[in-house]
Amino acid sequence: MSYYKAPRRRYSNGRNFGVERQEESLVADILPRRPYGNRAPNNKWSRNLVWTASHGNNKPMKTDNTYASTRPQPSSVSNLLQRKKDAAYVQRSSYVSDRGSNDRGSPKSKECVCKFWKAGNCKKGDHCSFLHSWTSLPGMLMLASLEGHKKDLKGIALPQGSDKLFSASSDGTLRIWDCHTGQCVHTINLQAEAGSLMSEGPWVFLGLPNAVKAFNVQTSKDLHLNGVVGQVRAMTIGNGMLFAGTSSGSISVWKANDTDSDPFTYLTSLEGHHSGEVTCFVVGGQRLYSGSLDRTIKVWDLNTLECTMTLRQHTDAITSLLCWDQYLISSSLDGSIKVWACSENGSLKVTSTHRQEQSVHTLCGMSDGEGKPIMFCSYQNGTVSICDLPSFEERGKMFSTNTVGAITLGPEGLLFTGDKSGKLLVWNLAGTKV
Template sequence: MTSKGTVVCKYWQRGCCNRYPCPFLHGGDNKWVRETKASNSNSRKTEKKEMVWRRTEEKEKEKERCLCKYFLHGHCKYGADRCRYLHAWSWSTGAHDFSLLTPLHGHSKPITAILQPSGSDKLLSSSEDGTVNFWDCHTGQCVLTLNFGTEIGCIMTDGPSSLFVGTRDSVKVYNTENNTLLSLSGPAGLVYALAAHDNKLFAGTQVWAKKDKGGMEVIYTHTEEHGVLALCETSDATGQSVLSCSVNDQTVRLYNLPSFLERGRIFAKKEVQALQTGPGGLFFTGDGTGDLKVWKW
């Protein structure tokens, strides 16, 4: 229970107390109250300064994780040591992270698909420039370029010698052993997806899903500020599942699964439309400039 003698008189504070003697504190007796108020005021100022400092520190950290736009075009006057923004094609949060092995230059337009057939030492990439490149996985050199003369939407292999190429209004079948080419007409528009099953080839220009009661349900939704272009699941050096998510701000966001804690980012000159995993911790990104990059956990 609070004693009256320790409480300041509210009428005295207003300058109109007419009680004598007053059971509450007056005058010099409330010195400790003024000191407490001053202490609280200083504390609030300190807290405010600390909040401003923390916000400033967070902004500076965010800047360090933003790609320097001048570095992007190759002419930052400050250089990597003095520039407050990032001079690298990626950043990550800690141990067991990924690194860029090598960029592969060979396409002149956006890359639409990346594929490494099982058991093959070749990496395949297709592009809107109408070409499919075969890359040697040991040297990183382009050993073969097939020019189909029209925009390519996707590629698929079926066996060691058959390459299926989705183009506008047709599917091309290329035999890598005897260098023969077969054209399958029928699709209307650019073929975006190919699949093979039971000696049948399926080609899709658009993919639709029908809602079915008792089927799959959404258990988690992660909202991206920017539109999603491509998704791909990989595993880091420890076996942790990581979701690679390409969005239309020219970055690829990497998230630990199932927590969705951000693991790192990959930057590109243009939007990354193709993502693919490979053996031995490899994964690949292909952007709108035609650059193909090889990454490794």
Template structure:
């Protein structure tokens, strides 16, 4: 699922007809339409990367022969003719044709794919990456994996600076304010990156498969089909849930919230709609023919995807119940949905394919395909951070870093709440 569904972006109207660039996209709000943040700053000049991006990559480095650099995208390999010309130039002029780049000079990026340019890959995890987070105000990137570890990456160097063993498989991970939360077997572990405080929330009998937070209430979908609810932040450690929502027959692997509803997607092929005030199930959606793998709120609509190879768009009828308004079909099953707003333009939907190394990008509401991103294996974790940085984590344990870089649009820190 998209990480931290409680993060919401509020951006202004589209760019005015002037040479100044427009702001970068922001992650979807779980509900409501984007609005302009107060005190929004002007965009930086065109063709300039956000400082956080340059810090993440670090100074330009020359890779050893036969080895790919981990910090910047490589230029195409020189041909024999080019190599001969370079040797000839070196004989006549002992000075190098290009001087070393300054430490703060921005790295080159590869060709843009659907508006995103690949920056680098961070290797280290040995199994699937299940969660990614770069909390607001932090210079650390967090990644959680099924290998049972959390890796902390220094945004100034791009290096892994710490590896923390969690004592069990990490199946999901979200961010809330200054908290990073991890779902592991039989508990939710929460770290406050500002104070160092740690909480362990007890109650699940098995694996915690999904999480979301709304109005100081943490919801966690579990492997036995139940949804645990805790007050969060909890006043004490090792507290049990204040409520348990029952109804699903199999794992609850995706959760999303709107202003009044909690949506849960399950391997039992259904989506359940829960009233956030009463915590009662008010509707069960059974139109999918296979496991529901991801649910995502978009304005007043709900998006869902499934292993039945469809994405469904739901909207409330006159009676108030959700019904399918549109179905988009793919040739593969679908794994993860993630959304992004663009100022003055149509939203973008990311959709990773099941048992495939492809993430497809669609304009909404038309579902016109705008591009695709690739990985080694199926992608489960997608996260958008400050500066237009996009992170994707796949089943091989590879963490990729991308930057929003379409023509005439410059990355800018999105307003997050």
């Protein structure tokens, strides 16, 4: 996209990414500590993440660009500060539900985590009827927990060309984590609630009330994008444009440019279509899909920015959208996941509906080590189901004490999840057969 060619200037108009009089210290910690010019060309975007240490025959996770909701970027991951997979590495703190502690030996017990194991004093060991793991999926490990946020995570971003992880929360803070140590190097008081966070190339985009902040981690370019009415709840990139959906139901649009002085030009606001808050986006082909609290999915032509369809099959708020292969997959608070396909007349029809026992909050797709598509589905009770596509057969689960509202893919099998309590967990799905 055009904005990969980032301008090479310092801060624009003296802006400092939401922190007063901290430009120099903030930039020093956000920018890579060593120039990328002394690295091998094919490793230009290496992030040197400590969490994806190589163990045995584990292979890097393959990525699949058929998933339109995520854009994993190439990375060569080093072994810095590699730790063994022991109790000190997979930390035993209370991130998993205690339910089922009296259900001795029942079939469901293996779907719950042993509360004694969490406390570090289960005496049954391998004979225990409950899980001694943060996940029931073979090959997946919970590697680290990053603590500091006080409320739900609204977005997790790993920008290209940076060794820093960004997270934004409704507690009004943006946190920046060092990927080498897992330590928080900066906590930025936004003076407002963060509604969403994403990255594209070297740019980090932060959704705020009535504005979007854009920051380039390579050049320190810092922009305040106006033209927004309401809290920004969702953002995405498509056809060289940035889209921001708001609590008012409008969608603001900026065009990415190659100019240093004006890398993003405000185009228009798409209004009068959604009657409720815009909750999610996904881009597939030449279409933009937007979901809303008004229970509808709008289909937009990326060339004309016109709304061409309204999908109304869900009975509650739309929570997440995913494009896979030739299909659109949607989730809702109505407890269903729907698969949409294009009919002969060009309209989208539901081909299958998968009913859940509780509301569905987030969808995320990736490919396993054999290139097979899998999907992560987070539910109200804090579990995240991992299932195969297109069969929807469940492979395993991940566990949390709170609803997981943010899931972001990283390089080489890395996965980041953020829940409603503010816990940010780092996972790794080994590229071996599971």
